[in-house]
Amino acid sequence: MKRILSILLENEAGALSRVVGLFSQRGYNIDTLTVAPTDDDTLSRLTLTTQGDDQMAEQIVKQLHKLIDTIKVVDLTEGAHIERELMLVKLKAADNDIRAEVKSCVEIFRGTIVDVTPNTYTVQLAGDSEKLDAFIEAVREIGIMEVVRSGVSGISRGDKFLRV
Amino acid sequence: MELLSGGDILIRALKDAGVKDVWGYPGGAALHIYDALYRQDDVFHILVRHEQAAVHAADGFSRATGEVGTALVTSGPGATNAITGIATAFMDSIPMVVISGQVPLSKIGQDAFQETDMVGVSRPIVKHSFLVTRAEDIAETIAKAYYIAATGRPGPVVVDIPKDVTDPSHKVPYHWPAEVRMRSYQPTDKGHRGQIKRAVKTLINAKRPVIYTGGGIVIDNASEQLIALAKKFNYPVTNTLMGLGGFPGTDSQYVGMLGMHGTYEANTAMHHADVIFAVGARFDDRVTNDLEKFCPHATIIHIDVDPTSVSKNIEAHIPIVGTCTSVLTEMLAIADQMDDKPDAEAIAEWWQQIDQWRADKGIYTASRYEPSAGTCIKPQDVIKMLYKITNGEAIVTSDVGQHQMFAAQYYLFDKPRTWINSGGLGTMGFGLPAAMGCKRAFPDTDVACVTGEGSIQMCIQELSTCTQHNLPVKIINLNNAALGMVRQWQDMNYSSRYSESVYEDSLPDFVKLAEAYGHVGMKITHIDELEEKMRECFAMKDRTVFMDICVDRSEHVYPMQMPGGSMRDLWLNKTERT
Numbered sequence: 001m002k003r004i005l006s007i008l009l010e011n012e013a014g015a016l017s018r019v020v021g022l023f024s025q026r027g028y029n030i031d032t033l034t035v036a037p038t039d040d041d042t043l044s045r046l047t048l049t050t051q052g053d054d055q056m057a058e059q060i061v062k063q064l065h066k067l068i069d070t071i072k073v074v075d076l077t078e079g080a081h082i083e084r085e086l087m088l089v090k091l092k093a094a095d096n097d098i099r100a101e102v103k104s105c106v107e108i109f110r111g112t113i114v115d116v117t118p119n120t121y122t123v124q125l126a127g128d129s130e131k132l133d134a135f136i137e138a139v140r141e142i143g144i145m146e147v148v149r150s151g152v153s154g155i156s157r158g159d160k161f162l163r164v
Numbered sequence: 165m166e167l168l169s170g171g172d173i174l175i176r177a178l179k180d181a182g183v184k185d186v187w188g189y190p191g192g193a194a195l196h197i198y199d200a201l202y203r204q205d206d207v208f209h210i211l212v213r214h215e216q217a218a219v220h221a222a223d224g225f226s227r228a229t230g231e232v233g234t235a236l237v238t239s240g241p242g243a244t245n246a247i248t249g250i251a252t253a254f255m256d257s258i259p260m261v262v263i264s265g266q267v268p269l270s271k272i273g274q275d276a277f278q279e280t281d282m283v284g285v286s287r288p289i290v291k292h293s294f295l296v297t298r299a300e301d302i303a304e305t306i307a308k309a310y311y312i313a314a315t316g317r318p319g320p321v322v323v324d325i326p327k328d329v330t331d332p333s334h335k336v337p338y339h340w341p342a343e344v345r346m347r348s349y350q351p352t353d354k355g356h357r358g359q360i361k362r363a364v365k366t367l368i369n370a371k372r373p374v375i376y377t378g379g380g381i382v383i384d385n386a387s388e389q390l391i392a393l394a395k396k397f398n399y400p401v402t403n404t405l406m407g408l409g410g411f412p413g414t415d416s417q418y419v420g421m422l423g424m425h426g427t428y429e430a431n432t433a434m435h436h437a438d439v440i441f442a443v444g445a446r447f448d449d450r451v452t453n454d455l456e457k458f459c460p461h462a463t464i465i466h467i468d469v470d471p472t473s474v475s476k477n478i479e480a481h482i483p484i485v486g487t488c489t490s491v492l493t494e495m496l497a498i499a500d501q502m503d504d505k506p507d508a509e510a511i512a513e514w515w516q517q518i519d520q521w522r523a524d525k526g527i528y529t530a531s532r533y534e535p536s537a538g539t540c541i542k543p544q545d546v547i548k549m550l551y552k553i554t555n556g557e558a559i560v561t562s563d564v565g566q567h568q569m570f571a572a573q574y575y576l577f578d579k580p581r582t583w584i585n586s587g588g589l590g591t592m593g594f595g596l597p598a599a600m601g602c603k604r605a606f607p608d609t610d611v612a613c614v615t616g617e618g619s620i621q622m623c624i625q626e627l628s629t630c631t632q633h634n635l636p637v638k639i640i641n642l643n644n645a646a647l648g649m650v651r652q653w654q655d656m657n658y659s660s661r662y663s664e665s666v667y668e669d670s671l672p673d674f675v676k677l678a679e680a681y682g683h684v685g686m687k688i689t690h691i692d693e694l695e696e697k698m699r700e701c702f703a704m705k706d707r708t709v710f711m712d713i714c715v716d717r718s719e720h721v722y723p724m725q726m727p728g729g730s731m732r733d734l735w736l737n738k739t740e741r742t
Contacts, residue, residue: 014283018287068348068349
C-alpha cells in the first residue's frame, strides 16, 4: 500500500542524499519526494511516498531513523492525515470550444488558470494525488503539453505535530 | 585563546579525543596535516604501504582494544583505496574514524587532480560522514566523529577535510568541546523493562533453550554478563563467527559456532529449540540458512542495540532494543528476584540430547577428518597445533576462506577480542594489517595471522610496514596452492571445474619473500616438522615470521549447511549428510 512518510531532518549538506541513498541502497522505491526548510531554518521537512507492507514500512522507518541527521520520522498513513500535491498543467487551447471546456473542467476541479496565451492555458491545481490523477484523465483528450507535479506534502490531522 | 592552524587543530583534537596511534599514508591534499603531525609528539603515525591496510590496521586495533581506531589518507586514490577497509568495518560495526584529505574548497567539483567525492563514495558504507569547510569546525567535528563512531551500534565515520581548511597560515582559536550533544542522535541504551521481564519469564519456562550470541557481546564487552546468565540457567550457548570468544570456547556449555560451517550440535540444537535467546546477533544469512525453514518451533527473544536489526530477517516475538550489557544486567537482576527457576528435569533432558549429538557427529568429541600423514598436512591439524603452542592465548586474525573457517572451528577462543576476522564483508587481505593493529595494541601478546596463499597476497606489501615499525606478527599461511573455498564450492556445485581458482606454478617462494623484507621465512611440507617449527616460530618474540605450510589441497570445510535447507541440513563430510 501507499505510505506517506514525514521526516524532520537537520538542514545540513548531504543530509538529503543520505535519505535518497538509503532507499536505493536497501531496494526501496521513492514515488514522490518533497523537501524544504521549516520555520526553523536549521530543520528540513521531507514528505516521501513509497509502497510497502507493514513490515517493510516499519523497516524503512527504522532505517530512516538510524540516519544520524534524522530527528523524527512518522508514517502518516498510520493515522488520520491530510495530503496535498500541487500540479501545473499546460494544455493546448487554441479554439473557443476547447477553451470553454478547459475552463469548465478547471472550475469543477477547483483549479486556477494561471497563464494564458492565444494557444495555451496553464492550469494550477492542488489536492490529493487521486484528484490530480482524475484531472489529468479529464483533460487528456484535449491535449496535454506539459505536467509538473510537486509530489506529496503531508501533515497529520488533529493535535499531533512533528517538531523538535 | 590559543590560535592554531587547521592542521594543528586536527592533531590536537585527535589527542583530546584520546587517539595515540594513527595509521595512514600521506599525499598532496593531506600534506598540511602531515606537517602538523611532524611537529608534535602526542599522536604517533604508522606509515603503511597501501591505504586499505591503514584502515584494516586501525580496525584490528579497534577490535582488539575496544577503542576507536584512526586512519588518515589523502584525497582521490588515497580515499578510494580506503573504501574496502571502511566497508569491512561497517559490516562488522567497528568504531573507527577515517580522516581523508580533500582538494581545496575552491577546486571541489572542478575535477581537480586527485579529487574524489569521498563523502559521496563512502556514503552507503559509513555510519556518518562530514565534510569540514572551516578550520573553526574541525575540533567539534572530530569530537562528534569519535562520539558517533563509538556509541550506539558502532561504525566507521569519515571526516573529509579540504586542503585549504588545514592551511598553516590561517589560524583560528582552538576549542575542544567538553561534551557532545546532538539532537538528532541519541542512541538507546536501556531496554524496555516490561519486555525484559517477559524475556526472563520466557527464558525460564524454556524446555529446549539455546543462547545464540554474536558480535554485539564482543563489541559491548558483555561477556561477563553473558557467562553469568548462561551459568545461572545452565543453558547451551552458541556463538556466531563474529561472536567467538564472547563465551569461552572451552566451556562445557559451549556447543560451538553455528551457521554455514557451524557444528552439528549447535545447528541441530537451534533447529529443535523452543526458545532462542539472540543477543547482539543479527540472524545473518550465513547463520539462518533458508529463512522459511528456520527454527520452526522457537520463540525468539532478540536483544540488539540497533532497532533495524530486530525483526529484519526473522520476526522477533520479544524484541528488546538496548545494549547487551545493560539488558543482560537487568535480566540477571530480575531473574534473581524471581521465584521461578528453570525446569531442571527438562534442561537435563535437553543436555542429554545435545551430548548425544556431540558424541555422534560433533567435531570436538572425535576427529571427523582423515588424519595428517607424511607430506599430507591437514589444515585443521595446523590450527590445533597453533592452539597448543600458543596455549590458546594468542590473538588470532584471519583472512577469508577455508583457513578462516578452520581457525574459527578449531582454535577455541576463551576470551573476547582475541578472534579478529572480517565476518560481514569477507575481505581477503584483512588478516595481516589487522594483525599489525593488534600487535601494536598488545606488543607482549602473540599475534598470529591465519591466512592462505590467496588472501595473504592481497596485502602482502605490509610485510614492509612490519619491518619499519617493528610489528613481529606470525603469519600462518595454509598454503594449498588454490583458492580453497572457491575450489570447495566448485567441487560441490560445479563438478570440480576449477575455473580460475588454481595458481599453477605462479606462487612466489614465500620464504625468500619474507626474507626479502627482513623477516624469517619457514616452509613446512611434512607433518613431523610442524610442531618443532611452530615452536621455533613463536619463540622468536621480536621477529615477524612467515610460516608457509603446505596443506592438503583436497580438504573441505565441514560441517556445511546445504543451500535451501534448514539449519540442521548439513554435509558432515564429502559423502555423509544429515
